[in-house]
Amino acid sequence: MSETVVLVFTGFIGLGILLCLLRLFMGPTASDRAVAADTACTVTTALLVLMGFVFQRYVYLDVSLVYAVLTFIGAVAIARFLERGI
Amino acid sequence: MSELEAGPQRPARPMPGPPGGAPAGGVRSFIWLIVLLFAVWLILTSSFHWQELIVGAALSLIMAIALNRVYQQLGMPPLTPWRLLNMIAFATILAIEIIKANLDVAWRVIHPKLPIRPGIVVIRTELQQDIAKLILANSITLTPGTFTLDIIGDELLIHWIDVRAEDIETATKLIGGRFEKYLRRIFK
Amino acid sequence: MLLEVLGTVVTGIGVLFLFLGGLGVFRMPDVYNRLQAGTKCTTLGACLTIIGVGIMEPAWFWKTLAIALFILLTNPISNHALGRASRKSGVPLCDQSVVDRTDSFMEKSGEKEQ
Numbered sequence: 001m002s003e004t005v006v007l008v009f010t011g012f013i014g015l016g017i018l019l020c021l022l023r024l025f026m027g028p029t030a031s032d033r034a035v036a037a038d039t040a041c042t043v044t045t046a047l048l049v050l051m052g053f054v055f056q057r058y059v060y061l062d063v064s065l066v067y068a069v070l071t072f073i074g075a076v077a078i079a080r081f082l083e084r085g086i
Numbered sequence: 087m088s089e090l091e092a093g094p095q096r097p098a099r100p101m102p103g104p105p106g107g108a109p110a111g112g113v114r115s116f117i118w119l120i121v122l123l124f125a126v127w128l129i130l131t132s133s134f135h136w137q138e139l140i141v142g143a144a145l146s147l148i149m150a151i152a153l154n155r156v157y158q159q160l161g162m163p164p165l166t167p168w169r170l171l172n173m174i175a176f177a178t179i180l181a182i183e184i185i186k187a188n189l190d191v192a193w194r195v196i197h198p199k200l201p202i203r204p205g206i207v208v209i210r211t212e213l214q215q216d217i218a219k220l221i222l223a224n225s226i227t228l229t230p231g232t233f234t235l236d237i238i239g240d241e242l243l244i245h246w247i248d249v250r251a252e253d254i255e256t257a258t259k260l261i262g263g264r265f266e267k268y269l270r271r272i273f274k
Numbered sequence: 275m276l277l278e279v280l281g282t283v284v285t286g287i288g289v290l291f292l293f294l295g296g297l298g299v300f301r302m303p304d305v306y307n308r309l310q311a312g313t314k315c316t317t318l319g320a321c322l323t324i325i326g327v328g329i330m331e332p333a334w335f336w337k338t339l340a341i342a343l344f345i346l347l348t349n350p351i352s353n354h355a356l357g358r359a360s361r362k363s364g365v366p367l368c369d370q371s372v373v374d375r376t377d378s379f380m381e382k383s384g385e386k387e388q
């Protein structure tokens with residue numbers, strides 16, 4: 001992949017994360033914020049793998065896997081908290 | 087019978103074995119579990135060095151002993167060629183539906199006027215195992231315009247971004263009908 | 275060379291869907307519609323991006339496939355949990371909604387649970 005392509009790809013992903021973060025700040029209810037945070041985390045998982053390819057570091061795949069697991073656990077924990085409190 | 091078994095399962099979860107009197111697996115499902123865990127280990131380490139292989143085998147044996155009861159309670163049916171065929175058909179349909187769903191959502195998001203007509207409807211399922219209902223709910227979530235909000239017994243609460251039918255029968259046919267045929271064949 | 279072009283194209287489609295997921299979360303009017311856009315687009319987008327990287331770097335393929343499968347399995351579940359939580363905590367539907375069968379569903383479930 002040439003440098004331009006990498007820049008375009010990461011730019012699009014960054015724009016997506018930025019829109020999610022805007023929703024995170026604006027969101028009228030707590031659920032909106034939780035959804036925005038969860039979406040941003042999933043997008044970040046993909047971004048980590050892409051960055052691993054750009055920098056040619058295999059370790060990023062492990063980081064991304066752990067990040068995916070933590071996103072899942074975090075989303076479920078927030079959902080339980082919203083449902084009936086901890 | 088189906089009324090009794092599809093009753094409420096949420097409050098407590100003692101979960102007896104698979105309904106319908108299917109045999110509870112035994113040695114064969116235990117070996118399947120070990121093979122599955124070992125495959126996951128191989129993919130995660132992605133190395134065939136003999137030390138890695140020995141540690142992986144030992145760890146998958148320990149994990150299989152620890153997880154055996156949970157796995158049996160899932161009620162996975164034994165694998166037969168007929169089931170495998172149905173699973174492949176199911177996966178193909180699911181992949182096509184996922185792509186259609188994404189194009190659909192992308193069109194709605196890009197459209198300047200946001201052409202949505204959302205609503206919440208109820209559909210009914212005839213599946214009985216929890217794992218089958220889980221797969222059905224996940225598939226519904228990933229297909230065009232529908233999103234599973236809740237499951238109680240044999241009824242699913244669905245958020246539909248473009249409501250086309252409000253009564254239970256039509257909605258069931260439109261939303262769940264595509265997958266339920268195959269899932270019923272797989273989990274019978 | 276061919277693999278690299280193919281991988282770039284697959285990654286590009288995935289990146290586009292990731293962006294559209296973010297846009298959907300930003301534009302949609304209420305939580306449930308946001309969940310629709312967020313779940314579908316990010317699931318396929320993340321899977322395609324990750325598998326595209328696996329195609330470009332064949333030695334990584336199996337691991338990327340494992341990550342993609344994990345996302346494909348868990349993303350719907352976590353979003354389903356968020357949706358159920360927002361319905362139970364009483365987030366209202368948006369004004370354009372045409373039908374809401376939650377009440378009959380809850381009534382029936384209450385009867386069943388007793």
